[in-house]
Amino acid sequence: MTTSSILQDMLRENTGVAMCDSGGEPRYDDNGNYLGSHYGYGRNYEMNGSVDFENTYPVTLTFRHGNIEFTHNIYHWLKDRCDYSEILDSLFSTFAEENHDKGWLELMEEFPEYLGTLTDDEGNPLYGEFGGIYGEGKPFSVNSYNEESLLSQVVQFEYFSGNYGEFVALQIHGGADVRGGYTKPRIFSVGNRSELDIFDYARGEIFCASHPDERHYWSTDDGYHWYRDATCGAGYIQLETYEVRNLEEDDAWEPGVLCVIDGVGYCPICGAKLAGR
Numbered sequence: 001m002t003t004s005s006i007l008q009d010m011l012r013e014n015t016g017v018a019m020c021d022s023g024g025e026p027r028y029d030d031n032g033n034y035l036g037s038h039y040g041y042g043r044n045y046e047m048n049g050s051v052d053f054e055n056t057y058p059v060t061l062t063f064r065h066g067n068i069e070f071t072h073n074i075y076h077w078l079k080d081r082c083d084y085s086e087i088l089d090s091l092f093s094t095f096a097e098e099n100h101d102k103g104w105l106e107l108m109e110e111f112p113e114y115l116g117t118l119t120d121d122e123g124n125p126l127y128g129e130f131g132g133i134y135g136e137g138k139p140f141s142v143n144s145y146n147e148e149s150l151l152s153q154v155v156q157f158e159y160f161s162g163n164y165g166e167f168v169a170l171q172i173h174g175g176a177d178v179r180g181g182y183t184k185p186r187i188f189s190v191g192n193r194s195e196l197d198i199f200d201y202a203r204g205e206i207f208c209a210s211h212p213d214e215r216h217y218w219s220t221d222d223g224y225h226w227y228r229d230a231t232c233g234a235g236y237i238q239l240e241t242y243e244v245r246n247l248e249e250d251d252a253w254e255p256g257v258l259c260v261i262d263g264v265g266y267c268p269i270c271g272a273k274l275a276g277r
Contacts, residue, residue, distance in 0.1 A: 077201070
């Protein structure tokens with residue numbers, strides 16, 4: 001079981017049908033490919049059923065109706081930040097089986113304390129106590145729907161850190177309505193790059209493909225304001241404030257304008273195609 005396989009299983013996990021969702025009835029072709037939904041918007045796990053996640057783009061970026069539409073593909077985003085913890089995941093399954101009368105969120109919240117009670121044969125703590133960020137305070141729950149997010153799907157997790165690293169009990173929203181339809185929690189380590197990366201679901205970067213020494217880029221930490229060179233100082237124009245001009249294929253690029261052709265944006269400084277990461 002690898003991080004990739006676990007994430008793909010979660011993204012395809014049947015999270016059921018709830019009265020509060022608007023998923024409707026899924027439609028498939030003869031090969032089992034998802035075509036859409038009757039009388040609803042569809043559910044994430046239905047849409048993901050035949051997706052080749054490895055061959056999807058990590059980021060999609062389009063410029064339509066004067067808006068910047070930037071989305072992190074949830075599979076690549078999580079794969080870049082999470083490492084499956086088989087040992088802790090097995091312990092969580094045992095803990096859940098012993099407390100089958102409780103819901104997933106309650107189990108996630110109680111799991112760090114449960115780990116703190118485990119000892120070896122000599123009575124020594126196996127993991128010790130867990131806290132929040134940098135081990136301070138208490139573990140806590142996050143739902144990306146409650147904040148600005150650039151992710152293609154909602155995530156919910158319990159974050160806890162201690163002597164053995166930083167971890168999350170992670171759920172992915174696989175349903176339609178965000179009030180239900182979450183996957184079984186799985187346990188991942190999240191501190192290999194930075195213990196805070198798992199919280200960066202509102203961060204993104206738009207850059208042009210010009211010469212590396214002359215490359216221009218804009219970054220965001222809220223999904224709305226795109227600052228040139230990660231600053232907002234004098235002379236640095238935010239990308240979303242440029243005049244947008246929709247061009248035909250044969251029209252010439254104009255400097256100082258965010259030119260758009262069929263949803264593709266071109267750098268207002270050098271004219272190179274814009275991409276996201």
